[in-house]
Amino acid sequence: VTIVTLLSDFGSASPYPAQVKAVLHGTPRVVVVDITHDVPPRDVAHGAYLLRAAAPAFPAGTVHLAVVDPGVGSARAALAITAGGQCLVGPDNGLLTPAARRLGRLRAHVIDVETFGRRPVSTTFHGRDVFAPVAAVLAGGLPLEAVGPPAPPPVELPETPAERAPGVLRGQVLYCDRFGNVITNIPGAWLNDILDPLAVAHPRGRTALRRVLTYAAGTGREVLVLVGSDGTLELAVNGGSAADALGIRSAELVTIVSGAGTPPGAGTLRE
Amino acid sequence: VTIVTLLSDFGSASPYPAQVKAVLHGTPRVVVVDITHDVPPRDVAHGAYLLRAAAPAFPAGTVHLAVVDPGVGSARAALAITAGGQCLVGPDNGLLTPAARRLGRLRAHVIDVETFGRRPVSTTFHGRDVFAPVAAVLAGGLPLEAVGPPAPPPVELPETPAERAPGVLRGQVLYCDRFGNVITNIPGAWLNDILDPLAVAHPRGRTALRRVLTYAAGTGREVLVLVGSDGTLELAVNGGSAADALGIRSAELVTIVSGAGTPPGAGTLRE
Amino acid sequence: VTIVTLLSDFGSASPYPAQVKAVLHGTPRVVVVDITHDVPPRDVAHGAYLLRAAAPAFPAGTVHLAVVDPGVGSARAALAITAGGQCLVGPDNGLLTPAARRLGRLRAHVIDVETFGRRPVSTTFHGRDVFAPVAAVLAGGLPLEAVGPPAPPPVELPETPAERAPGVLRGQVLYCDRFGNVITNIPGAWLNDILDPLAVAHPRGRTALRRVLTYAAGTGREVLVLVGSDGTLELAVNGGSAADALGIRSAELVTIVSGAGTPPGAGTLRE
Numbered sequence: 022v023t024i025v026t027l028l029s030d031f032g033s034a035s036p037y038p039a040q041v042k043a044v045l046h047g048t049p050r051v052v053v054v055d056i057t058h059d060v061p062p063r064d065v066a067h068g069a070y071l072l073r074a075a076a077p078a079f080p081a082g083t084v085h086l087a088v089v090d091p092g093v094g095s096a097r098a099a100l101a102i103t104a105g106g107q108c109l110v111g112p113d114n115g116l117l118t119p120a121a122r123r124l125g126r127l128r129a130h131v132i133d134v135e136t137f138g139r140r141p142v143s144t145t146f147h148g149r150d151v152f153a154p155v156a157a158v159l160a161g162g163l164p165l166e167a168v169g170p171p172a173p174p175p176v177e178l179p180e181t182p183a184e185r186a187p188g189v190l191r192g193q194v195l196y197c198d199r200f201g202n203v204i205t206n207i208p209g210a211w212l213n214d215i216l217d218p219l220a221v222a223h224p225r226g227r228t229a230l231r232r233v234l235t236y237a238a239g240t241g242r243e244v245l246v247l248v249g250s251d252g253t254l255e256l257a258v259n260g261g262s263a264a265d266a267l268g269i270r271s272a273e274l275v276t277i278v279s280g281a282g283t284p285p286g287a288g289t290l291r292e
Numbered sequence: 293v294t295i296v297t298l299l300s301d302f303g304s305a306s307p308y309p310a311q312v313k314a315v316l317h318g319t320p321r322v323v324v325v326d327i328t329h330d331v332p333p334r335d336v337a338h339g340a341y342l343l344r345a346a347a348p349a350f351p352a353g354t355v356h357l358a359v360v361d362p363g364v365g366s367a368r369a370a371l372a373i374t375a376g377g378q379c380l381v382g383p384d385n386g387l388l389t390p391a392a393r394r395l396g397r398l399r400a401h402v403i404d405v406e407t408f409g410r411r412p413v414s415t416t417f418h419g420r421d422v423f424a425p426v427a428a429v430l431a432g433g434l435p436l437e438a439v440g441p442p443a444p445p446p447v448e449l450p451e452t453p454a455e456r457a458p459g460v461l462r463g464q465v466l467y468c469d470r471f472g473n474v475i476t477n478i479p480g481a482w483l484n485d486i487l488d489p490l491a492v493a494h495p496r497g498r499t500a501l502r503r504v505l506t507y508a509a510g511t512g513r514e515v516l517v518l519v520g521s522d523g524t525l526e527l528a529v530n531g532g533s534a535a536d537a538l539g540i541r542s543a544e545l546v547t548i549v550s551g552a553g554t555p556p557g558a559g560t561l562r563e
Numbered sequence: 564v565t566i567v568t569l570l571s572d573f574g575s576a577s578p579y580p581a582q583v584k585a586v587l588h589g590t591p592r593v594v595v596v597d598i599t600h601d602v603p604p605r606d607v608a609h610g611a612y613l614l615r616a617a618a619p620a621f622p623a624g625t626v627h628l629a630v631v632d633p634g635v636g637s638a639r640a641a642l643a644i645t646a647g648g649q650c651l652v653g654p655d656n657g658l659l660t661p662a663a664r665r666l667g668r669l670r671a672h673v674i675d676v677e678t679f680g681r682r683p684v685s686t687t688f689h690g691r692d693v694f695a696p697v698a699a700v701l702a703g704g705l706p707l708e709a710v711g712p713p714a715p716p717p718v719e720l721p722e723t724p725a726e727r728a729p730g731v732l733r734g735q736v737l738y739c740d741r742f743g744n745v746i747t748n749i750p751g752a753w754l755n756d757i758l759d760p761l762a763v764a765h766p767r768g769r770t771a772l773r774r775v776l777t778y779a780a781g782t783g784r785e786v787l788v789l790v791g792s793d794g795t796l797e798l799a800v801n802g803g804s805a806a807d808a809l810g811i812r813s814a815e816l817v818t819i820v821s822g823a824g825t826p827p828g829a830g831t832l833r834e
Binding site: 022056070 | 572573584586634635692
């Protein structure tokens with residue numbers, strides 16, 4: 022059995038995911054696992070985060086089919102990538118790159134659409150007509166090299182890497198989940214490097230933080246900082262929404278500082 | 293392995309789809325594929341469009357179980373239909389008919405509820421108690437004729453067929469997807485019959501159109517016309533919503549005209 | 564083949580359900596059936612109702628993995644329960660108890676997290692790190708006793724049991740579905756004990772009811788009472804929403820009375 026995961030912005034209320042699954046089930050012994058089809062329309066960075074969060078949980082041999090593809094039908098390449106024993110298939114717009122880099126050293130090939138695409142290939146639905154047929158043959162055992170020639174380095178999405186300096190951790194918000202938990206790209210272990218009291222500086226101000234191990238340790242509306250399930254720092258409110266409390270959204274920069282009175286930008290980090 | 297697809301208005305947050313799947317998995321070697329459970333409540337025409345869009349992607353032998361059934365428990369018949377080597381099971385209210393007609397010549401039977409329904413059959417949930425048991429036995433290989441006697445011609449939903457005349461294409465909006473793409477029933481090939489400049493006349497006015505091959509070819513807020521993935525004409529805005537830009541909704545009539553100055557209703561089409 | 568169902572408040576647009584499924588598919592011959600991942604965040608009672616509604620439809624041997632777990636990482640126990648030949652796995656916060664009681668006599672064990680949890684176990688995602696590994700081994704055939712020591716009686720959620728007296732049926736609203744149907748815990752058979760005309764008294768007033776067998780029997784905006792698909796009394800409006808018409812929400816108490824003029828609280832029921 023081979024797992025094929027699906028991630029898209031097609032909408033779970035649309036007919037498009039089923040059309041993709043019909044193609045995948047043309048290969049025997051495929052188990053299809055939806056990551057989600059409700060990525061905000063055309064939000065490549067959002068989809069890239071979800072794929073990067075979910076992919077490492079899957080076993081070697083898994084094929085990830087991901088389509089958030091506002092450039093469908095244009096000159097952007099169609100990619101198949103292998104990394105860490107898994108495969109990723111989708112458009113060359115940055116969607117696959119963070120997951121692939123996290124899985125291991127990546128090797129990318131450009132899909133030969135003439136050979137592997139459905140005839141005719143629509144200009145608006147490569148999920149069904151290009152990516153699904155390739156995911157299906159990869160799940161069936163076709164070697165990655167066979168899908169087409171080696172690709173140039175895939176498109177990278179901009180991301181501000183996490184940084185630290187004495188008393189300061191800085192990073193970017195990768196995702197706010199439906200509980201209002203704010204997931205950053207700051208490594209969880211860095212929290213050991215910084216002394217209480219803690220505060221977070223963000224585009225709309227500055228808020229005290231309490232360091233905890235679990236959501237349930239929070240009382241009232243206090244904003245918590247803890248190591249999330251993906252190993253990075255997460256801001257949370259027990260029974261509430263840290264994203265709402267802080268007015269924070271994905272992609273924004275946050276700075277966690279030691280000392281309630283420390284101004285934002287303290288330490289030696291470049292602004 | 294036999295695929296059984298599911299389409300309903302039960303809501304993906306409700307307990308009802310799982311109850312249906314429990315019945316289906318009573319048959320071995322069934323793969324269940326959700327089309328969606330988020331059809332707007334009781335919107336038979338919306339569900340019918342989704343089924344008609346998704347069904348042709350599936351292989352022969354697939355069983356489509358579709359339930360948008362405001363008349364559940366009333367006198368409306370329960371149907372099992374075969375068309376193009378696939379089966380469709382659901383209420384006789386028009387939900388199945390467009391998909392069946394698209395798949396091929398249809399043959400419909402009335403389900404013998406006494407024989408195939410769960411005992412007792414609830415009066416409010418035939419998805420679980422009538423349609424799922426029948427879909428399960430059909431997936432298990434029961435011939436369609438065995439489910440009950442031949443049915444009279446199934447209920448048809450009203451649809452305005454596409455029409456053309458020199459310089460004019462007229463049709464109906466079948467669906468607006470979450471990207472705001474407006475999918476019509478006008479055959480894509482007809483776009484070759486009409487000369488630039490193009491405009492679309494719709495209930496709220498008249499808007500210039502640009503003919504393109506891909507969404508990405510659009511610039512600014514211009515409204516595009518292209519051949520969609522289902523082979524019909526689609527209106528779109530690159531990075532935006534054509535449905536919002538035009539104020540168009542499902543079921544409305546649209547007229548695509550040649551010549552920016554041509555008044556709506558030009559050509560020889562009947563009004 | 565063993566069915567593992569999933570129910571959570573993770574959100575179907577989040578990466579969390581896929582991470583759980585990746586763990587489950589580590590066991591061969593598992594079929595995963597989503598109940599839903601869109602339980603309102605942290606709403607244990609809502610999740611408990613959905614599980615209790617869906618679980619009885621599944622065959623013996625099914626494993627239900629349910630996670631609505633605001634106390635994740637705190638002292639609350641992790642449970643595996645058997646009842647009626649099925650298993651339930653999740654936090655000891657009341658989520659599993661109504662379903663288990665409905666399935667049969669329950670036997671609960673406390674999960675030995677040291678033995679069965681992933682290493683390391685996160686403090687915020689026991690769905691992936693504790694419950695999914697246990698559900699996977701139970702689906703693979705591990706006896707329930709092996710997961711850990713017998714548990715004390717599991718947490719119970721407060722519920723007002725249905726009561727009846729001459730001319731009065733009283734109960735609690737368990738769920739309002741997306742059609743606006745109001746599902747109560749009053750046994751459907753009790754409707755035979757009460758004479759027309761009927762009315763419902765609820766926190767916002769009193770409304771006449773008509774007794775019907777099907778939704779389609781309703782005319783206009785009249786509020787209907789009928790026996791729902793789960794065997795309990797349900798209030799409905801044909802083509803509309805009884806929940807909106809009555810302003811009723813989950814957990815509220817309702818009293819169905821015989822006689823349009825009978826005041827709320829008639830009969831011998833305690834207030």
